[in-house]
Amino acid sequence: MARTQGSHSDITGPRIRAAARALFARHGYAAVSMRQIAGEVGVQAGALYNYTSDKQSLLAELMREHMDDLLAARAEVKSGQLAPLDALEGFVRFHIGFHIERPDEVFIAYMELRALEPANFAEIEALRRQYEDELEGILRRGAEAGVFEIEDAKITTLAVIAMLTGVNTWYRKGGRLSLEEVEAIYWGMVRRAVGA
């Protein structure tokens, strides 16, 4: 056989990315083979190369797509027009809500950075920096306005993001707490941590 019945790039392409995403998240980039991904899709390994130039690009594209989604979703929030405290609350709730919906993407974005070749790493890292800069801006504005009490804006930014992203290590849908409750708990901790 060669081309299979019902085959179409609009179907196979997304299925390949979905399989790669799930497998990379569960086992790690290096531990997943192209044949495993292909097997999950129900296709031979060679067929993957109609959709990606190589394994590295497959990973890099998944990461770039995730970071683009993140920045695009965040860009819809006009936090500059809000008071620092409201802007910070918005950021905390946005971060938790967005990340909780995409556990696989988040896991890959944080765990597989070292698997990226230098050029891809620089690109993804720049996008991440861009996201962090938004939180840092909010913190600086609040500190200048005297509503936040922080020792170091840069470190507070990293500490808050580390704390928030940690949600993904334990949160499971249908668990003890609803998304709203989780957001409220973390917002309480962040608000107090910045002295507001």
Next chain:
Amino acid sequence: MARTQGSHSDITGPRIRAAARALFARHGYAAVSMRQIAGEVGVQAGALYNYTSDKQSLLAELMREHMDDLLAARAEVKSGQLAPLDALEGFVRFHIGFHIERPDEVFIAYMELRALEPANFAEIEALRRQYEDELEGILRRGAEAGVFEIEDAKITTLAVIAMLTGVNTWYRKGGRLSLEEVEAIYWGMVRRAVGA
């Protein structure tokens, strides 16, 4: 040739563990081959099997050693005799100090859990739970005594640990801040986060 001059298990054994630790931390367990580890030590791959039964055990032993060190070091602190606020400050400073000195071990312990076979995973996870339980105990004691204001002890525990461990993602020796300054900044954030 066979046995090489000056070879001795007291020397080769630690060198193998050190090489594995460094390589696993930098590239990840799955991406590192036994031949790479052997090459770093200056030995053939077969020689590694005088020191470990297989690759998986090499990883598991590194992790267990790290967790044992962590728990042993922590056991020297008698936090139960301290007031909750002092106990919490001690925990925060201990965690940062201990983790900052062992970036490779910490990286492996957090990133390679998924590379562990079920039995090894359960063992390491139990040790980690043990460590987290200590912080949770401090938080519960403080909450009952009315000196902490927290919504959920379990989640606060995980949030604080995620925040503290995040130090390892950016801290570099000889950087802008001293260990003492870093500890002070994080202690400030944690103290406020728990409402004290």
Next chain:
DNA sequence: GTTTGATTTGAACGGGTGTTCAGTTAAGTC
């Protein structure tokens, strides 16, 4: 100085790796 035991080599094992590509078949077009 000989013997014993510890340590390493080097080759081999079976199998898996990412990637390429000629050949084949289905889908879409006129």
Next chain:
DNA sequence: GACTTAACTGAACACCCGTTCAAATCAAAC
């Protein structure tokens, strides 16, 4: 219905994987 193009197979490529083991050599003990 003939033709083009899109999609996929299956085999092959060169190489790397973890692990084993007889043979060789060094260190230590007597």
